[in-house]
Amino acid sequence: MSVIKNGSNRRQFLFKCGVTGVAAMGAQSVAFSADLPPLSPNDPMAAALGYVEDATTTDVAKFSRYKTGQECANCQLYLGEGDSEVGGCPLFAGKTVAAKGWCASWVLKAS
Numbered sequence: 480m481s482v483i484k485n486g487s488n489r490r491q492f493l494f495k496c497g498v499t500g501v502a503a504m505g506a507q508s509v510a511f512s513a514d515l516p517p518l519s520p521n522d523p524m525a526a527a528l529g530y531v532e533d534a535t536t537t538d539v540a541k542f543s544r545y546k547t548g549q550e551c552a553n554c555q556l557y558l559g560e561g562d563s564e565v566g567g568c569p570l571f572a573g574k575t576v577a578a579k580g581w582c583a584s585w586v587l588k589a590s
C-alpha cells in the first residue's frame with residue numbers, strides 16, 4: 480500500500496489514527512501505571528510521530544503542526560494525574576510519556 484511507504488504519508492496516517500483514537504475514546508478513562516518504562520523517542524512509532532520528551536525540542540521543520548504550549552499534559556490522550564511528570568498514552572501502550580513531551584497526534588484536551 481503506497482500510502483504508508485512514503486514518510487510524510489506515513490506520518491499523516493499515524494496522525495489520523497491518533498485523532499480517530501481521540502474520537503473513539505471520548506471521556507473514557509484508561510488505567511496506566513507510572514511504574515511503566517518511559518517511551519523512547521527512538522521507538523519506531525514514536526519516531527514516526529516525532530515524539531520528544533521535551534516539547535520545546537520538536538523538530539518544527541518536520542512537524543510544523545507543533546505550536547508553542549502544546550505538550551502531553553494538555554493533550555486529550557494524556558492519562559496523567561495532577562502534576563505528575565509522566566502519564567500514559569493509549570498510542571503507546573505499556574509505556575509512559577513525559578508530561579512535557581509532544582507528538583504529532585497531539586489534540587487539545589477538552590476543558
Ligand code: SF4
Pocket residue numbers: 497530550551552554555556557558567568569570576580581582583584585586
Ligand atoms: S502528545 Fe503525548 S499524550 Fe498526546 S498523543 Fe502524543 S504522546 Fe500521547
